[in-house]
Amino acid sequence: MRTFTRWLLAGGMVFAGLSHLFWARKEFQAQVPDLVTDVLPIDKDGVVVASGAVEIMLGAALVVLPKERRRVGAILAAFFIAIFPGNIAQAMDKRPAFGLDSDAARIARLFFQPLLVCWALWSTRA
Structure with a gap:
């Protein structure tokens, strides 16, 4: 079961x-907090492209580095935590994206992020 869920997560990460x-x-x-571009010398598109590249690499690593799966799972969990402020910013700034066009939908999405963290950790344990 863990192998199946790990591969499912890997596919989801590559797709994302x-x-x-x-x-x-x-x-x-819409999910990139303004603070990020105020502090770093990068625009929102650069953040999106960089995070997309990281997602592809992490998704691939879940499959092609089986001996490192625990480490990759921990890194992926940390990545999900690191991008959580973007979800919070989207909710607080009321930015519609991905069909999240109400406060309730944006807030409900926040509860999904901890599940992703748990999924990354659980699916990469022996």
């Missing part, structure tokens, strides 16, 4: 990463 790079770049830009 590709969507960052191609068809959903504008949507993902």
Whole structure:
């Protein structure tokens, strides 16, 4: 079961990463907190492209580095935690994206992020 869920997560990560790079770049830009671009010398599109590349690499690593799966799972969990402020910013700034066009939908999405963290950790344990 863990192997199946790990591969499912890997596929989801690669798909999400590709969507960052191609068809959903504008949507993902709505999740980049203004603070990030105020502090770092990068624009929102650069953040989206970089995070997409990281998602593709982490998704691939879940499959092609079986001996490192615990480490990759921990890194992926940390990545999910690191991008959580973007979800909070989207909710607080009331930015519609991905069909999240109400406060209730944006807030409900916040509860999904801890599940992703747990999924990454659980699916990569022996």
